[in-house]
Amino acid sequence: MxxxxxxxxxxxxxxxxxxxxxxxxxxxxxxxxxxxxxxxxxxxxxxxxxxxxxxxxxxxxxxxxxxxxxxxxxxxxxxxxxxxxxxxxxxxxxxxxxxxxxxxxxxxxxxxxxxxxxxxxxxxxxxxxxxxxxxxxxxxxxxxxxxxxxxxxxxxxxxxxxxxxxxxxxxVGDGHRMKLLNNFISLGYGAIYAEALVLADRVGISADRLDQVIRGGRMDCGFYQTFMRYTLEGDRDAHKFSLANAFKDLRYLEAMADGAGLVNVVGNAVKNSYGVAIAAGGAKDYVPMLPDYIDRLNGGTK
Known part of the structure; x- marks a missing residue:
């Protein structure tokens, strides 16, 4: 102590x-x-x-x-x-x-x-x-x-x-503004990873093969590594941040962008990716599980 x-x-x-x-x-x-x-x-x-x-x-x-x-x-x-x-x-x-x-x-x-x-x-x-x-x-x-x-x-x-x-x-308020920007970037990564993994599967490229290319390269980062632990290892607790909290933060981001007069095209697309998961009952699941919901949206069975 x-x-x-x-x-x-x-x-x-x-x-x-x-x-x-x-x-x-x-x-x-x-x-x-x-x-x-x-x-x-x-x-x-x-x-x-x-x-x-x-x-x-x-x-x-x-x-x-x-x-x-x-x-x-x-x-x-x-x-x-x-x-x-x-x-x-x-x-x-x-x-x-x-x-x-x-x-x-x-x-x-x-x-x-x-x-x-x-x-x-x-x-x-x-x-x-x-x-x-x-x-x-x-x-x-x-x-x-x-x-x-x-x-x-x-x-x-x-x-x-x-x-x-x-x-x-x-x-006061600038910490929360920065947090929304931070989460926009990280959750944006998550939405891209989820869609890329599902698309890779559809064209015959395994998650393991995709990971061999990304890991250790310029596109690698700490968020990617914790995100992929669920896909590659089945680790449900690798990144304990719920889809519900992600969707909430992206709604706050949307409001901040509206207040600034910004056309928030990418932010809304990212928000909608998480909204799909929430609508499908995924509120309590964690962010790395988003690929499962994108897969189901596209006729998959995960």
Missing amino acids: SDVSRTADTIGFIGLGLMGHGMAKNIVEKGYALTTMGHRNRTPVDDLVGRGAVEAASVAELAGRSDVVFLCVTGSTEVEALVRGPDGLLAHLKAGSVVIDCSSSDPTSTVKLGAELKAAGIDYADAPLSRTPKEAWEGTLDTMVGAEEAVFARIAPVLGTWAGKIVHIGG
Whole structure:
């Protein structure tokens, strides 16, 4: 455990899912006082309490124990519900606190929430994530941060407990804008890989042969490698990012493009690839399983 100054912020953490559990584990193991909340899945809560965290019974109780609160939930709908309302963070955090949204959220919502919190003397930062639950557990995630300079300087040490790469993008909302661009690129790769694999199969080229050409060449990358582990090895857990979350982020991207007056031709095509999978019942499957749905759309039986 690292030594953390007695004057360090106390931390609250809401959202102990695939990413949040590992992030919170690193915060408490590296010396910060951590409060978290009960969850329908008791395993991460019990694990963190065993490592020294305190469990709160409500958002209000967690807010009362925390100077900095991390949110790592599905998206803006969930974030807004946690911040607003009589039982939300806005009503119970003290002035001088910070809320950090690590979810993949709609930047328009982020900017509005930031203004509402600022009016109450509470700072807001968006610090969405890149990489996988494996890196969350290891403390080597990437994060892209939207925050005022002074707020970024304050939160950087605790971000460093779970992130290996921290990039300060700009002001509030810019982290989420960058996250949507990041996911547009990665999910765009996924849509291309899925269609290429199905087309390769139709013209008699196996996934293994395709991989022999791509792997180690200029088109190779880390995302390609985790994506292909499902196709080549049947590893369903190689990249635990659901098709539902992918589709949600691409809808946020579409809204961002509309707001900027951009004709988002490729973005909409990528969104529709994932929409096909969602319509076919694939919401809970992971991104590397997209080729199965493209195959079925084209009369296959996978």
